[in-house]
Amino acid sequence: MAISARNFKSKNSVLDEIDQALIGLLSDNARLSHAELARSVGLSPPSVAERLRRLEEEGVVKAYTVELDPKALGYTLTAIVRIRPLPGQLHHVEKLLIETPEVIECDKVTGDDCFVARYLLRSIDELDPILERIAQRAQTSTSIVKASPVKRRLPPIP
Amino acid sequence: MAISARNFKSKNSVLDEIDQALIGLLSDNARLSHAELARSVGLSPPSVAERLRRLEEEGVVKAYTVELDPKALGYTLTAIVRIRPLPGQLHHVEKLLIETPEVIECDKVTGDDCFVARYLLRSIDELDPILERIAQRAQTSTSIVKASPVKRRLPPIP
């Protein structure tokens, strides 16, 4: 069988306007009922349910999740740290990053800096102790986030 | 709104085990019904509704949102770009970043590199054209994401 219409679709999903509208609505409030979504897009609730089922099945919609406010939990500071492990320390450093709950995101990248990690901190005083363990096994370069001109947003939808 | 007793409270939220469980459940699936949540934590649906209402009011829960899979939309590549605007170009560069839909996240940071931006790309061929406009107004340093040892996760909850 050649590339089937369905496989083709799932890897190159072109979403119609209604799918886009549904995703837009859910990105604002993932708890909207099928009934509310249906009223917004002009379909019946079962049709909305079926579209969401398909979007989930195709893997376009990966999850519905909750966004917490770090400030409300006392995290007043975000730091972005570039990390270059010392020779032989790569795996240990990676394990340390994974096991540090203050690291809320970490990517392994090309280039001299092997990792880029995002830390949440309660105060600037926490920076030094938290980086200390890693500093023994890696060179680090820390930037403090002053503002976020683009907060996490959706990928552009084809 | 000025600083109020309520804001104060929201800055020092200590969540009990049930609130933590609710957040944990919702972070896996923000569309779970109050009834399902209630069964999981051993409360009645109205009690769950009231706890969520409070978490939202306190600002701990900022939003319920949908997570899309960039791969399913054709974005095979993620790049992290550090951007140092040339003299006088800071605002123009910032505007450009905000208006570029491929930039799904951008922070303004301390240090020589003024911005750190996360780009989604369909292929490596897109990198050069997309950076070109910015390259006229800033020095850039690009890292390609090879892996993500820590995918976006929740802040540690007190």
Added chain:
DNA sequence: AATGAAAGTGTTTATCC
């Protein structure tokens, strides 16, 4: 803070187009 009861909504499945 939490509950139970009741009225109002929403979901889901089957059937049809």
Added chain:
DNA sequence: GGATAAACACTTTCATT
């Protein structure tokens, strides 16, 4: 792909503790 209808489930409000 989408609609309707009916059975079932959930949500929300309120009085109670």
